[in-house]
Structure formats: structure tokens, C-alpha cells
């Protein structure tokens with residue numbers, strides 16, 4: 001099967017991408033509007049950008065046929081700050097509940113029963129129940145389409161990294177204690193308990209011939 005994206009509806013393109021790019025980690029993003037209102041929402045179009053400067057990226061798609069801007073992007077554009085909270089198994093029900101279309105100004109912290117914890121550097125609070133929080137300052141946004149199905153990359157520099165002491169051992173995160181989850185397509189999620197080891201190869205050049 002060969003598919004030309006130009007011939008697909010954006011909904012079908014979305015389903016193909018969601019089923020193919022799996023599993024995806026979940027950024028549980030807390031943000032604050034200029035008026036001080038709080039917001040919390042999950043984003044699985046999420047990854048690392050660089051370690052120097054320490055930076056992450058997530059993508060906020062437009063909402064619905066009207067292609068409206070989601071509250072998270074509006075807040076990040078207003079304040080230039082946000083927090084990425086990592087989702088573990090215990091947080092999944094609240095993370096999912098927070099993804100409903102709450103109107104702007106309604107705090108998902110309150111709506112789903114999570115605790116806002118003051119951050120050190122940014123105004124947006126952290127999720128107290130999350131094992132890892134990354135306080136971020138916006139580096140830049142990159143808009144990739146502003147119609148239905150369009151998305152905006154939000155690239156942030158991590159200015160404070162919080163990790164629960166029991167997860168952290170000599171610079172490494174213990175995956176068994178972290179219990180991170182990933183998102184598959186639709187309503188399917190993945191645990192991170194089925195893992196395997198694979199050593200990286202070392203390239204050895206052929207000896208040069210006389």
C-alpha cells in the first residue's frame with residue numbers, strides 16, 4: 001500500500017501518523033495565562049530537542065473544524081513559560097480527564113483533582129503528583145499549518161529539572177520506579193515494563209592496505 005498524503009483527508013492522515021509513530025511519550029503541560037488562570041493538558045507529539053541547551057518540544061494541533069488555538073498554546077504565547085510534567089501509570093486517569101475540551105480559564109488542576117505546586121523559575125505551577133517536572137522558558141514556536149489538522153511546535157528550554165529522589169540514582173532515572181506510559185493510537189496506551197538491552201556498535205575501520 002502506498003499512500004499520497006495529498007489525497008488523504010487530514011483526519012485519515014492523523015490516524016496513519018498516530019498508528020505509525022508509536023509509542024509516544026506524553027508531555028503533561030501546565031501553563032498559566034497572563035490573567036493568572038491555570039491550564040493543564042497532555043501532548044504526545046513530544047520529544048527531546050537537545051541537551052545543551054537542555055530543551056524539549058511538543059506540538060499543539062489546531063482544535064476542530066474551526067481550527068481554533070488550544071489554551072496551552074495561547075498561554076505559552078502570552079507568558080513564554082510552561083512546565084512539562086511526566087505521566088506515570090498512577091497519573092493516567094487524571095491526565096486523560098484533563099484532555100476534555102474545558103473552556104479557557106477553567107483550571108484542569110481543579111477539574112481533575114491534581115495539585116498545583118509552585119515552580120522555582122517560571123510562574124506556571126508544576127503537577128505535585130508527577131514524578132518529574134521540567135520548568136521551561138519558550139525558545140520559539142514554529143507553525144506548521146494554521147487550518148484544521150495544523151500544528152505548532154513549542155520549543156522550550158528547561159530552566160529547572162525536578163525529579164523525585166527515589167527515582168534518581170547517580171545521574172540516571174530508574175525506569176521501574178518511574179513507570180512512564182506512552183500513547184499509541186486512539187484510546188490505547190503502552191507501559192514501559194517490557195524492555196530489552198542492546199549495546200551500541202562501535203565502528204572499526206578496515207586496516208589500510210599497503
Ligand SMILES: Cc1cc2nc3c(=O)[nH]c(=O)nc-3n(C[C@H](O)[C@H](O)[C@H](O)COP(=O)(O)O)c2cc1C
Nearest residue numbers: 041042043044045059060061070071072099100183
Ligand atoms: C494522551 C493524549 C495525548 C494528546 N496529545 C496531543 C498532542 O500531541 N497535540 C494536541 O494538540 N493535542 C493532544 N491531545 C489532545 C489535547 O490534550 C486536548 O485537545 C486538550 O483539550 C488541549 O487542552 P488545552 O486547550 O487546555 O490546551 C492529546 C490527548 C491525550 C489524551
